[in-house]
Amino acid sequence: MSLLQLAQSLNLSKSTVSRALNGYADVSPATRERVIKAAKEMGYRPNPLATRLAKGKTHAIATILPLSSSHTFITPAFSQLLAGACDELSRYDYQLLVSSLPESVRELDLYQNYIDGGMADGLFVMRTQKQDARIQLLQERKFPVICHGSVDKNVPISTIDTDNYQAFYHITEHYLQQGLDKIALFDGPQPLTLSQQRCAGFMGAMHAYEQPMIQHWMQYLQLSEDAGYQAAHNILQEKERPQAILCANDTMAIGVISACKKVGLRVGQDIFVSGYGNYDQGRYCSPPLTTISYDAYAVGKMMASMMMAQLSNPDTEIQHKVVETQLIVRDS
């Protein structure tokens, strides 16, 4: 059932029917009613492909999964974020296009594809980096983007992120106030802006409390259990060991806890460990993990609505949203 068929069955032209259906003003109430009624009866559905071709909009926002080759898959936080984005987009009749990065494809090529491929009206970029080639590319081409993670001040792209600095300042302070001042930081991969902010938060607190920092206790690691295990295992061999280890996410913290147990330390007594993200795995590990929590679903929704705002009005002001985090103190 196409627009043409519907129009013919009503003895009207395609344009009139189109206008009636799309709520344009210049169509008589009587006609409009007739059209709408017929459309409903005959079960007419506009072909979205045709609409989009005509309008030059795809009504889709794409995001590239940070996964699969590394076999780490989606973190719980990311899947909540996806759900939030999905829900919000659907309110605007937009779709979420999820694509993965196949082994054989270079990441930038995939972005390039989206830029001049016309498959999406905008892109969500996750986990920004300090000198992010993706951002640079997208911005040069003026492709609509919302980032999860910061970008350079002079780059006119809207972003959203948790308050990484504040979160790590806070948790550092938490341990310091308990008299634990020998603290290690197992940060995320160095290029990520979130890692740098967390590091800054940690150092900020250490400075404020006039605590010395031990260089090789501050490490940039992969966000994996294994990386956490290895690094902790190494450090804990030394004569002097930290009283607390702050990890960049819960997964890494789980690995650190294993290493602590391995060398006979009681987590929550001899040594303390914290994570980030408030994943299930941390809630149920032993001892339950002290962590930093935030509402990833809400972040996803926000990314979607920021995107919609930008698409509907390209002059929308750039904004950098900062999301509150919450320290969840458990037994670790």
Added chain:
Amino acid sequence: MSLLQLAQSLNLSKSTVSRALNGYADVSPATRERVIKAAKEMGYRPNPLATRLAKGKTHAIATILPLSSSHTFITPAFSQLLAGACDELSRYDYQLLVSSLPESVRELDLYQNYIDGGMADGLFVMRTQKQDARIQLLQERKFPVICHGSVDKNVPISTIDTDNYQAFYHITEHYLQQGLDKIALFDGPQPLTLSQQRCAGFMGAMHAYEQPMIQHWMQYLQLSEDAGYQAAHNILQEKERPQAILCANDTMAIGVISACKKVGLRVGQDIFVSGYGNYDQGRYCSPPLTTISYDAYAVGKMMASMMMAQLSNPDTEIQHKVVETQLIVRDS
């Protein structure tokens, strides 16, 4: 840069250029080479919307997230599955369309939308039910579908699922062989085919070992921690209590373990608990959870390739793939 522009710059017609680019035979090698070279130089990219409109194919497969209103979000298994599907689809230049079910929308309406909305060439249906209205709808309209979960024998739709019967037969047998014969089954929601198969597997083993089953120890529950906790808490009040509780997934099992601890039972000694899915949360809970594992990423890939097969040839035989599971015995 459109096809027309490219053609003009080469003094050729659109059709010739199109044919050259799409690898049709009836174009001279010289021309083809010239066209391909120019296309590359000028950075020509076909507009996918136009291609799809002309071809009548969207090159997208949709799936509807089982989530968000319930705020349970995506299970780890499901996100791995998504990643697998995504990866495989991309090899065929297909996209994965992820949509959620907004609060205000009826599930069937959303499916209806996909059927006559022309937004996707096929649909992945997850967690089939016994009398599944979605399946019925899709099948009536002959919409291409691959199901995760069984369907009625006479319904001509391809499916893939883990071997639920076998898995639960096996784990039941595992406990029985250890002399634990008072076993409870906390199954998933009754309408799900997977619940019924697991129940059958459990009963099969109990029969084979000539063990009586206790009716009210066999319950259909939500796949949530809370449901597990409540149900276990109730049952454990009674004078006679089970020696083992088989749960429909790891999340539920976590709840059951909490309840056991609450009433002072030592899991792994006084009572045993198992899950399904091999989620992280089970690997790290205390004691580590005995569970049933399978390769969800591979399942996703398979669903994608089954879909591709069906789309490329509608006469492809219906198949029902069964995926092996693996019993992972830990301390619970």
Added chain:
DNA sequence: TTGTAAGCGTTATCAG
């Protein structure tokens, strides 16, 4: 208020 006709960027059918 309605209709005509020209796009949107491809593919596909037929002549030549």
Added chain:
DNA sequence: CTGATAACGCTTACAA
């Protein structure tokens, strides 16, 4: 082998 020309189904000036 190549080129018109008509789809695909919709939107949108511009006329009437």
